[in-house]
Amino acid sequence: MIRDITLGQYYAADSVIHRLDPRTKLVGTLAYLIALFIFNNPYVFALAAFFLITLILLSHVPFRFILKGLKPILFLLLFTVIINMLFVKGTPLFSIWKITVTEEGVKQAVSMGGRLILLILGSNLMTLTTTPTRLTAGMEHLMRPLKLIGVPVHEIAMMMSIALRFIPILMEETDRIMKAQLARGADFESGNLFKKIRSFVPVLVPLFVSAFRRANDLAMAMEARCYHGGKGRTQYRPLRYTRRDAVAYLILILYLAAVFAAGKWLSELATPWFKEMIGYAGSVSVSMSEVY
Amino acid sequence: MEEYKLIADHLTYSYGKGSGRERKALDDVSFVLRKGEFVGLIGHTGSGKSTLVQQLNALLKPDSGTVFFEGADIFEKDYDRKALRGKVGLVFQYPEHQLFEETVFAEVCYGPKNIGMDRKATELAAYAAIKRVGLEDEVFDQPPFDLSGGQKRRVAIASVLAMKPEILILDEPAAGLDPAGRMDLLSMIRELKEKEGITILMVSHSMEDVAEMADRLMVMDRGKLVFDDSPAKVFSHVEELEEMGLAAPEMTYILRDLKAAGFDVDPSLITLKDARDTILRCMTGEKA
Ligand SMILES: Nc1ncnc2c1ncn2[C@@H]1O[C@H](COP(=O)(O)OP(=O)(O)O)[C@@H](O)[C@H]1O
Numbered sequence: 250m251i252r253d254i255t256l257g258q259y260y261a262a263d264s265v266i267h268r269l270d271p272r273t274k275l276v277g278t279l280a281y282l283i284a285l286f287i288f289n290n291p292y293v294f295a296l297a298a299f300f301l302i303t304l305i306l307l308s309h310v311p312f313r314f315i316l317k318g319l320k321p322i323l324f325l326l327l328f329t330v331i332i333n334m335l336f337v338k339g340t341p342l343f344s345i346w347k348i349t350v351t352e353e354g355v356k357q358a359v360s361m362g363g364r365l366i367l368l369i370l371g372s373n374l375m376t377l378t379t380t381p382t383r384l385t386a387g388m389e390h391l392m393r394p395l396k397l398i399g400v401p402v403h404e405i406a407m408m409m410s411i412a413l414r415f416i417p418i419l420m421e422e423t424d425r426i427m428k429a430q431l432a433r434g435a436d437f438e439s440g441n442l443f444k445k446i447r448s449f450v451p452v453l454v455p456l457f458v459s460a461f462r463r464a465n466d467l468a469m470a471m472e473a474r475c476y477h478g479g480k481g482r483t484q485y486r487p488l489r490y491t492r493r494d495a496v497a498y499l500i501l502i503l504y505l506a507a508v509f510a511a512g513k514w515l516s517e518l519a520t521p522w523f524k525e526m527i528g529y530a531g532s533v534s535v536s537m538s539e540v541y
Numbered sequence: 542m543e544e545y546k547l548i549a550d551h552l553t554y555s556y557g558k559g560s561g562r563e564r565k566a567l568d569d570v571s572f573v574l575r576k577g578e579f580v581g582l583i584g585h586t587g588s589g590k591s592t593l594v595q596q597l598n599a600l601l602k603p604d605s606g607t608v609f610f611e612g613a614d615i616f617e618k619d620y621d622r623k624a625l626r627g628k629v630g631l632v633f634q635y636p637e638h639q640l641f642e643e644t645v646f647a648e649v650c651y652g653p654k655n656i657g658m659d660r661k662a663t664e665l666a667a668y669a670a671i672k673r674v675g676l677e678d679e680v681f682d683q684p685p686f687d688l689s690g691g692q693k694r695r696v697a698i699a700s701v702l703a704m705k706p707e708i709l710i711l712d713e714p715a716a717g718l719d720p721a722g723r724m725d726l727l728s729m730i731r732e733l734k735e736k737e738g739i740t741i742l743m744v745s746h747s748m749e750d751v752a753e754m755a756d757r758l759m760v761m762d763r764g765k766l767v768f769d770d771s772p773a774k775v776f777s778h779v780e781e782l783e784e785m786g787l788a789a790p791e792m793t794y795i796l797r798d799l800k801a802a803g804f805d806v807d808p809s810l811i812t813l814k815d816a817r818d819t820i821l822r823c824m825t826g827e828k829a
C-alpha cells in the first residue's frame with residue numbers, strides 16, 4: 250500500500266542516461282523545468298514532450314515505471330484541470346447548466362495540467378536513473394559555492410542521503426508494525442475520521458521509538474568510524490565529467506535554444522491553432538448538450 | 542478421529558509482484574495443525590517462515606491456495622478476520638517493537654479490548670496473561686519501555702495471550718535473548734501447552750530450541766515445505782538438513798558417531814536426558 254510511492258526509487262539498468270554524471274542530470278533537469286515554466290505555448294510543450302520521450306527511450310526504463318510516478322499526484326492533476334476549466338473568466342465557449350467554460354479556462358487547464366505532467370515525469374526520470382547516493386553527491390558538488398556564505402553544504406547533503414536511505418526502511422517498519430497491531434485485533438478502517446486517526450497511535454508510537462533507536466545507532470556507528478563532518482573528507486568515488494557529459498550539455502543547450510526560439514517566435518502562431526482546436530471541442534459539446 | 546484446527550492448503554506467495562524484482566517466498570505449502578499439538582517450524586533465514594505464519598491469521602493473502610480454520614475458509618469475502626486474529630494469536634518476531642501503551646497493564650488490555658471483550662473480561666484476561674508469562678506484580682503499572690528486553694518480550698506475548706487464542710503462533714520467540722532468558726522463555730512456552738492445552742506453532746531456526754518440545758517438526762527450505770514428521774525422523778536426515786544450512790542437535794551427532802564407533806546406541810533419541818544416559822552407558826564401556 251505505502252510502497253507505491255516512487256521516491257528515491259532507482260531502476261537498475263545500464264544505459265547512457267544512467268551513466269551520465271549526476272551533476273549533468275541535475276543541471277539538465279533544472280533547466281528543463283525552468284524552460285517549461287517560462288514559456289507557455291503548445292510548441293514548447295510539444296518540444297518538451299518529444300525531448301522527454303527520447304530520453305525515456307534512451308534510459309531503458311519501461312514507460313509504466315515512469316508513469317507510476319503520476320499516481321500520487323493524480324488528484325492534484327484533476328483538481329487543477331477542473332478548477333481552471335470552471336473558474337477562469339473570459340470568452341465563453343459553451344455552458345452547461347450554470348457552469349460556463351471559457352476559452353481562457355480550457356487553455357489554462359491544458360497548459361497547467363500538461364506542465365505538471367511533464368514536470369513530474371522529467372524529475373522522475375532523473376531519480377529513476379540515478380542512485381540516491383550519486384544524486385546527493387551531485388547536489389553537494391553543485392551547491393559548493395554556497396559554502397562561501399556559510400551554508401553547511403556537506404551536512405545538508407549527508408542528512409539528505411541518510412533520509413533517502415531510511416525512507417524505505419521506515420516504510421517497511423510501518424508495514425510490519427501495522428501487521429503486528431492487526432494481529433492484536435487493531436482496526437484501521439472502520440469508524441469515523443477521529444476514530445481512524447486514534448487507531449494509528451499504536452502504529453506511530455512504536456514507529457517513532459524505532460526511528461529514534463535507529464538514529465541513535467547510526468550516530469554511534471558513524472562516530473565509531475570517526476565521522477566528524479565534511480572538513481577534509483574525500484570521496485570513495487569522486488565525480489568526474491566525461492565526454493558523454495560534454496555531449497549531453499551540448500544537446501541540452503540545443504534543446505534550450507529550440508525552446509527559446511519556439512517560445513519567442515511561434516507564440517503568435519500558437520493562438521489560432523489553439524483556438525481552432527478548442528473551438529472544435531466546444532462545438533462538439535454544444536451540439537451534444539442540444540441533444541439532451 | 543483427530544481434530545484438524547487449521548489447514549494450510551497449497552499456499553503460494555511472491556513479494557514484489559509487478560516491480561520487476563519478483564521473488565517467490567512460498568511455494569505450494571500444505572500442512573495441518575491438530576488440536577493440542579506443539580509443532581516446530583524450522584528453516585534458515587529467508588526460507589519463508591514469517592511469510593507463511595502471516596497467512597495463517599489472514600494478515601497476508603496468498604497468491605493462490607487458502608487456509609481453513611475450523612473448517613471455514615479464512616479468505617472468504619465475509620469471513621470475520623478480526624475475530625480470527627483473536628483465535629489464531631500471532632506473536633511477531635521481535636514483538637517488543639510493537640509496544641506503545643503507558644503501562645504494561647494497558648498494553649496487555651489492547652488485544653482483548655479490540656476483539657470486543659467487555660471491560661471486566663478484558664482486565665481479568667490481561668491479569669491472567671501477565672501472570673501466565675511469569676511477570677511480577679510490580680510491572681503492572683510500569684511503562685513497558687522501562688523493562689528489560691526479556692520482560693518486554695513477555696509483555697508482548699501476554700498481549701496476544703490475553704485474547705485467549707486457541708492456536709498460538711510464535712515467530713522466533715527466543716531470538717536475540719541471552720541463554721538464560723532463552724531457557725526461561727522456552728520453558729514458559731512449554732507450560733502453555735501442557736497446562737493450558739493451547740495448540741502451538743513455534744518458528745525457529747534452531748533445532749535445539751524445538752527438538753525436545755515439539756510433537757512434530759516442519760522444515761522449510763527456499764519457500765518449500767520439505768519435511769513434516771516427528772523430530773526423530775526429521776533428524777535422521779542429517780545430510781539434507783546440512784545442505785539447507787541447518788543442523789541436527791549436537792546430541793544427534795554424538796550418538797551417530799558413537800554408533801559408527803560400534804556402540805549399541807539409538808541415534809534417533811531426542812531428549813537430552815536419554816542422550817545423557819546413553820552416553821554415560823557407553824563411557825562405562827559396554828561395547829555391543
Ligand atoms: N516485506 C517484504 N518485501 C519483500 N520481500 C520480502 C518481504 N518480507 C520477506 N521478503 C523476502 O521473502 C523471503 C522469505 O522471507 P521470510 O518469510 O521473512 O523468511 P524467514 O522468516 O524464514 O526468515 C526472503 O527472501 C525475504 O527477503
Ligand SMILES: [Mg+2]
Nearest residue numbers: 590591634712
Ligand atoms: Mg522471519
